[in-house]
Amino acid sequence: MTEFEDTGEALALADSEASLARTQRRSRELETQIAARPEQFRMLTGDRPTGLLHIGHYFGSITNRVRLFDLGVDTFILIADYQVITDRDGVGPIADRVINAVADYVAAGLDPAKATIFTHSAVPALNQLMLPFLSLVTEAELRRNPTVKSELEATGDRPMSGLLLTYPVHQAADILFCKANVVPVGKDQLPHLEQTRVVARRFDERYGRVDPARPVFPQAEALLAERAVTILGLDGTKMSKSKGNVIELGMDADTTARLIKKAVTDSDRHITYDPDARPGVSNLVNLAALATGRTPEDVAAEIGDGGAGTLKKFVTEALNERLRPHREKRAELMADPAYLHAVLRQGNEKANAVADQTLAEVRTAMQMVY
Numbered sequence: 001m002t003e004f005e006d007t008g009e010a011l012a013l014a015d016s017e018a019s020l021a022r023t024q025r026r027s028r029e030l031e032t033q034i035a036a037r038p039e040q041f042r043m044l045t046g047d048r049p050t051g052l053l054h055i056g057h058y059f060g061s062i063t064n065r066v067r068l069f070d071l072g073v074d075t076f077i078l079i080a081d082y083q084v085i086t087d088r089d090g091v092g093p094i095a096d097r098v099i100n101a102v103a104d105y106v107a108a109g110l111d112p113a114k115a116t117i118f119t120h121s122a123v124p125a126l127n128q129l130m131l132p133f134l135s136l137v138t139e140a141e142l143r144r145n146p147t148v149k150s151e152l153e154a155t156g157d158r159p160m161s162g163l164l165l166t167y168p169v170h171q172a173a174d175i176l177f178c179k180a181n182v183v184p185v186g187k188d189q190l191p192h193l194e195q196t197r198v199v200a201r202r203f204d205e206r207y208g209r210v211d212p213a214r215p216v217f218p219q220a221e222a223l224l225a226e227r228a229v230t231i232l233g234l235d236g237t238k239m240s241k242s243k244g245n246v247i248e249l250g251m252d253a254d255t256t257a258r259l260i261k262k263a264v265t266d267s268d269r270h271i272t273y274d275p276d277a278r279p280g281v282s283n284l285v286n287l288a289a290l291a292t293g294r295t296p297e298d299v300a301a302e303i304g305d306g307g308a309g310t311l312k313k314f315v316t317e318a319l320n321e322r323l324r325p326h327r328e329k330r331a332e333l334m335a336d337p338a339y340l341h342a343v344l345r346q347g348n349e350k351a352n353a354v355a356d357q358t359l360a361e362v363r364t365a366m367q368m369v370y
């Protein structure tokens with residue numbers, strides 16, 4: 001494996017400030033290109049079904065995906081079921097979570113007749129790509145992946161599984177099987193994007209091409225949101241289902257109101273937007289801003305001396321109002337599980353057709369057609 005250039009540093013760099021600034025600039029350019037020629041773009045992105053989708057997903061990624069879909073970008077949404085088992089012992093109530101995710105994507109506006117919504121486990125050829133891809137990365141490189149490192153830290157004393165170490169290569173297969181060229185993600189995923197580009201490049205160098213004019217795999221680019229949305233749990237700490245601080249998209253208006261009532265604030269009656277000094281209050285201000293399409297500063301100024309009570313009432317109404325159409329639609333969909341299963345089956349069929357085609361090219365490039 002010595003002939004590979006050492007990309008450990010490149011991967012670590014993908015995590016650095018300078019590289020982040022560069023990716024943000026590039027994302028702005030990409031946005032302009034997408035708006036001008038949406039038909040030239042295929043996006044692949046997705047979620048791990050480790051729980052039900054919540055308002056963090058909604059404002060952080062789902063609305064952005066729907067925006068790109070509405071612009072006319074070819075859309076692949078992966079429900080990353082095999083990625084659930086990278087860092088936990090069991091799968092949990094996964095079938096239910098997957099169906100709920102399908103309901104949320106469709107309710108949010110991803111038309112399943114056009115968007116491809118699919119799961120890892122149903123697409124054998126995608127998973128098979130991981131095998132040749134694993135030949136293109138070194139163990140040392142994977143150990144230096146900042147995202148793997150921080151996930152390993154988050155799992156405490158739990159020993160690292162082979163899958164946790166190598167899942168960035170599986171994620172490369174997620175992106176490359178459909179030759180996606182744009183991947184809307186948060187910055188925590190940038191090392192995976194860099195790893196994906198490295199795999200694509202090395203595949204070309206080592207195994208060659210089918211069409212001499214172009215590599216089998218394109219270079220996929222991250223698309224970062226113009227303004228990163230960070231939503232905390234209602235206690236002002238990181239969202240986590242076990243802490244009960246999360247508002248799921250499927251919750252009703254009363255449950256939402258009850259959770260917001262219990263949200264942690266502070267004793268200063270004057271409401272301001274100051275995420276560092278006042279995480280609890282600022283998180284609620286931010287939620288109200290996201291739900292109404294206003295700026296956090298504007299919302300804070302309106303509440304002024306009204307105190308936490310007024311703020312909570314404002315957030316509750318704004319959020320319930322904003323989510324009402326989504327919730328109505330998702331409830332309708334959840335009442336028809338046969339339809340949701342059909343949506344997923346159709347997405348899986350489309351993903352399989354694309355993956356089979358890509359795997360055939362890979363076999364051809366690798367001279368493994370017998």
Ligand code: TRP
Pocket residue numbers: 044045046047048078080083171174175183184185189
């Ligand atoms: N790792 C991503 C997350 O935790 C989910 C994911 C899996 C993904 N495969 C992907 C995102 C491919 C973008 C592209 O959020």
